[in-house]
Amino acid sequence: xxxxxxxxxxxxxxxxxxxxxxxxxxxxxxxxxxxxxxxxxxxxxxxxxxxxxxxxxxxxxxxxxxxxxxxxxxxxxxxxxxxxxxxxxxxxxxxxxxxxxxxxxxxxxxxxxxxxxxxxxxxxxxxxxxxxxxxxxxxxxxxxxxxxxxxxxxxxxxxxxxxxxxxxxxxxxxxxxxxxxxxxxxxxxxxxxxxxxxxxxxxxxxxxxxxxxxxxxxxxxxxxxxxxxxxxxxxxxxxxxxxxxxxxxxxxxxxxxxxxxxxxxxxxxxxxxxxxxxxxxxxxxxxxxxxxxxxxxxxxxxxxxxxxxxxxxxxxxxxxxxxxxxxxxxxxxxxxxxxxxxxxxxxxxxxxxxxxxxxxxxxxxxxxxxxxxxxxxxxxxxxxxxxxxxxxxxxxxxxxxxxxxxxxxxxxxxxxxxxxxxxxxxxxxxxxxxxxxxxxxxxxxxxxxxxxxxxxxxxxxxxxxxxxxxxxxxxxxxxxxxxx
Amino acid sequence: xxxxxxxxxxxxxxxxxxxxxxxxxxxxxxxxxxxxxxxxxxxxxxxxxxxxxxxxxxxxxxxxxxxxxxxxxxxxxxxxxxxxx
Numbered sequence: 365x366x367x368x369x370x371x372x373x374x375x376x377x378x379x380x381x382x383x384x385x386x387x388x389x390x391x392x393x394x395x396x397x398x399x400x401x402x403x404x405x406x407x408x409x410x411x412x413x414x415x416x417x418x419x420x421x422x423x424x425x426x427x428x429x430x431x432x433x434x435x436x437x438x439x440x441x442x443x444x445x446x447x448x449x450x451x452x453x454x455x456x457x458x459x460x461x462x463x464x465x466x467x468x469x470x471x472x473x474x475x476x477x478x479x480x481x482x483x484x485x486x487x488x489x490x491x492x493x494x495x496x497x498x499x500x501x502x503x504x505x506x507x508x509x510x511x512x513x514x515x516x517x518x519x520x521x522x523x524x525x526x527x528x529x530x531x532x533x534x535x536x537x538x539x540x541x542x543x544x545x546x547x548x549x550x551x552x553x554x555x556x557x558x559x560x561x562x563x564x565x566x567x568x569x570x571x572x573x574x575x576x577x578x579x580x581x582x583x584x585x586x587x588x589x590x591x592x593x594x595x596x597x598x599x600x601x602x603x604x605x606x607x608x609x610x611x612x613x614x615x616x617x618x619x620x621x622x623x624x625x626x627x628x629x630x631x632x633x634x635x636x637x638x639x640x641x642x643x644x645x646x647x648x649x650x651x652x653x654x655x656x657x658x659x660x661x662x663x664x665x666x667x668x669x670x671x672x673x674x675x676x677x678x679x680x681x682x683x684x685x686x687x688x689x690x691x692x693x694x695x696x697x698x699x700x701x702x703x704x705x706x707x708x709x710x711x712x713x714x715x716x717x718x719x720x721x722x723x724x725x726x727x728x729x730x731x732x733x734x735x736x737x738x739x740x741x742x743x744x745x746x747x748x749x750x751x752x753x754x755x756x757x758x759x760x761x762x763x764x765x766x767x768x769x770x771x772x773x774x775x776x777x778x779x780x781x782x783x784x785x786x787x788x789x790x791x792x793x794x795x796x797x798x799x800x801x802x803x804x805x806x807x808x809x810x811x812x813x814x815x816x817x818x819x820x821x822x823x824x825x826x827x828x829x830x831x832x833x834x835x836x837x838x839x840x841x842x843x844x845x846x847x848x
Numbered sequence: 849x850x851x852x853x854x855x856x857x858x859x860x861x862x863x864x865x866x867x868x869x870x871x872x873x874x875x876x877x878x879x880x881x882x883x884x885x886x887x888x889x890x891x892x893x894x895x896x897x898x899x900x901x902x903x904x905x906x907x908x909x910x911x912x913x914x915x916x917x918x919x920x921x922x923x924x925x926x927x928x929x930x931x932x933x
């Protein structure tokens with residue numbers, strides 16, 4: 365029995381039946397990390413001490429019969445989510461050494477349900493990127509082909525699950541940062557509706573777009589993890605008090621459902637033939653399962669990337685103003701005066717992509733350019749949201765590829781920021797409109813995983829999960845741990 | 849200067865070239881007719897969640913200063929704000 369290839373649901377049964385101890389499960393995962401992470405580099409740091417404490421606690425609770433539903437499950441956490449006493453750096457040198465004084469709500473809820481944190485996963489610096497190459501530490505490698513990127517920004521969280529180093533992981537998605545790496549690493553990844561999961565304790569990138577979500581080896585696992593994290597939190601004023609009903613009708617299937625296929629997504633520029641073929645096959649499986657595929661249109665798709673690359677950098681330039689070397693992280697204390705100290709700290713601490721976006725955002729918000737850029741982008745955001753509202757009048761959910769391409773070679777897009785930004789062309793609309801979206805593996809192209817994206821109306825995670833689950837059943841899809 | 853980024857020699861040209869490429873793409877926004885379209889700052893229905901203004905437990909001074917690169921007498925310490933006269 366190799367526990368590093370099993371699903372959360374399978375392990376849950378074994379743990380609760382006392383056929384497997386949390387301690388043994390943990391040590392198998394720590395051994396797996398020792399064996400493969402030298403090549404994959406999914407983790408920035410492991411947390412063996414915290415993990416053994418949590419595993420011991422889980423075993424006690426399992427024995428006593430009062431264990432939470434995640435008791436003993438090995439979990440990896442993206443380096444943007446604060447965990448008390450565990451170095452959390454947002455993939456940036458500027459936060460090297462920062463140990464948060466508290467644990468954010470989403471992770472705290474997973475801990476309370478009994479999860480065992482094995483380590484902190486690598487990501488693009490401040491979650492800005494689509495390949496994890498912008499990490500201030502080192503790039504992560506795709507477990508399916510170590511010469512390729514895992515996607516990003518939650519590349520470490522996706523590759524840890526794909527490589528059997530953690531059963532589930534937590535990521536964040538601002539423009540596709542959970543769904544795109546999930547697609548490229550052949551795992552399931554979900555971005556919930558904006559407001560579904562509390563962002564308290566998340567190091568902010570773009571506050572009106574950021575959401576925390578699960579990465580897992582099955583749709584059910586993703587649903588279990590999401591349900592455990594979701595729900596109102598008085599510490600995040602944008603978190604919703606709607607019922608936590610994400611697993612409603614999970615197994616109801618797609619018979620009689622209408623799934624919208626947006627022409628603009630289906631025929632997006634740069635979509636690889638192998639990706640298109642995998643999507644066609646997935647659509648056929650959904651049709652066989654009883655869904656009707658209908659044409660819909662999202663006419664402002666061509667403007668999504670432009671609006672996103674005003675709004676996200678504008679918000680980030682303001683959020684990242686706090687990194688000045690005074691309260692935490694890197695600091696230049698030898699500067700002649702405080703202004704020089706800010707400047708030198710930020711020059712040494714921030715990488716190229718972060719600096720690029722801070723400049724872009726500061727420019728877009730500066731007086732004289734505000735109306736032409738920021739306000740204009742916010743108006744276009746309204747139009748993009750209306751496109752989705754109109755489309756959802758004709759269908760229950762929208763289906764497309766998650767990424768136009770499979771995983772690309774490390775280094776192939778780092779010199780061309782715009783080409784890198786285009787990786788998110790099919791996912792960022794979901795963030796601009798606040799929709800829940802899931803990526804589920806739908807086969808291989810050139811030996812590399814392809815992801816099917818399902819977008820649903822706001823607060824209808826249940827619909828996205830139900831469609832993804834129906835696809836999983838219809839296609840007999842089972843997430844394969846990458847051949848390492 | 850506004851962003852306090854302290855560019856090094858050569859940086860200006862490097863970023864200028866890349867940012868013009870990105871801004872070139874962004875310029876397509878001007879083709880969209882947005883007359884009478886309201887801006888969207890956030891997308892869900894939640895507005896102005898307020899709470900009672902009551903004291904709640906927070907972090908202690910020691911916790912807050914624990915990550916400070918430099919602290920003194922319970923304060924964050926920074927280099928001088930004004931040059932000596």
